[in-house]
Amino acid sequence: MSAPERIPPRSVTATELLARGELKVRGRIREASNAALFCTVAYDGQEASCVYKPVAGERPLWDFPDGTLAEREVAAYAVAEATGWDLVPPTVLRDGPYGEGMCQLWIDATPESELLALVDGEEAGPGWKAIGFAEVGEGRTALLVHADDDRLRRLAVLDAVINNADRKGGHLLPTADGRLYGIDHGVTFNAENKLRTLLWGWAGEPLTAEAVGVLKDLGGSLADGGPLGTRLADLITAAELDATRARVDELLASGRHPEPSGEWPAIPWPPV
Incomplete structure (x- = not known):
C-alpha cells in the first residue's frame, strides 16, 4: 500500500x-x-x-x-x-x-547611515538631496540632507498622496534585504494640506515616469466604485477621500513633486 x-x-x-x-x-x-x-x-x-x-x-x-x-x-x-x-x-x-x-x-530594521546626514557647507554633494539647515550646538549649523535614493523618492510620492503630516527620520525602516518601509501614518489624509516631511529633496522636480504611471492607476482605483475608493470610504471621511483624489489629480496635472507652501512648518519636529 x-x-x-x-x-x-x-x-x-x-x-x-x-x-x-x-x-x-x-x-x-x-x-x-x-x-x-x-x-x-x-x-x-x-x-x-x-x-x-x-x-x-x-x-x-x-x-x-x-x-x-x-x-x-x-x-x-x-x-x-x-x-x-x-x-x-x-x-x-x-x-x-x-x-x-x-x-x-513588525519590521526588523537595519540602520543605514546612508539615508540621512548632516554636512558642512551649503551644498548637499553627489548622491544627496538638501532638506535645510539645522542647529547642531555652540552656534553652529549644518545642512541636513537625505540620500538621493529611489526608495525614498517613491515614499515622498506616497506621502504627498496621503498628506503625511509627520514623516520623520525615525519612521524610515530599511531592512537587510534592501527594502525600505515607512511607519507611523496616524496623522494622514487630512482634507487640508498638511504635508510635513524630511523628504523635500525632490521638491519642484519632475515626477519619474514610474511615479506618473502609479498615480494614473491610483486615480482610477480611487474613483467612485473603484476598489481603493471603496476600501478607503470605510476608513476616512468623504471629504478626506475627495481630497485624496484631488491630490492625485494635482500631482498628475503639475507633473512635479510638491513644494512647501510656506504657510506652516514644512519639517516635523523633532525631525528624527
Whole structure:
C-alpha cells in the first residue's frame, strides 16, 4: 500500500495572520506618543511579531478630529499596497486585548547611515538631496540632507498622496534585504494640506515616469466604485477621500513633486 499523499501546509498571508491570529501582548513601546504594544500573533501554525495600537490609547488631536489614528494607518497601507511599491508593512484593523486597534507586522530594521546626514557647507554633494539647515550646538549649523535614493523618492510620492503630516527620520525602516518601509501614518489624509516631511529633496522636480504611471492607476482605483475608493470610504471621511483624489489629480496635472507652501512648518519636529 502506498503512503498517503502529504498535503503541504497552507500558506497564510501576512494580513490574514494579523487579522485572524491570536494576539498576545509582550510589552509596550515606550517611545511612542500613543499606546503602542509589541505583540506576537499566531494563526494556523504560523507566528510573527507585530505592533498593536488600540484606539483606546489614542490621544485626541484638535487638527485631526475625525476618525481614528488606527483607521488612518490602515488607509495608508491600503494606498501603499495599491501603488505596488511595498512601502508600508502589512496593516489591519482588528479587535485585540484592549479593543479595536491597528495591527501592523513588525519590521526588523537595519540602520543605514546612508539615508540621512548632516554636512558642512551649503551644498548637499553627489548622491544627496538638501532638506535645510539645522542647529547642531555652540552656534553652529549644518545642512541636513537625505540620500538621493529611489526608495525614498517613491515614499515622498506616497506621502504627498496621503498628506503625511509627520514623516520623520525615525519612521524610515530599511531592512537587510534592501527594502525600505515607512511607519507611523496616524496623522494622514487630512482634507487640508498638511504635508510635513524630511523628504523635500525632490521638491519642484519632475515626477519619474514610474511615479506618473502609479498615480494614473491610483486615480482610477480611487474613483467612485473603484476598489481603493471603496476600501478607503470605510476608513476616512468623504471629504478626506475627495481630497485624496484631488491630490492625485494635482500631482498628475503639475507633473512635479510638491513644494512647501510656506504657510506652516514644512519639517516635523523633532525631525528624527
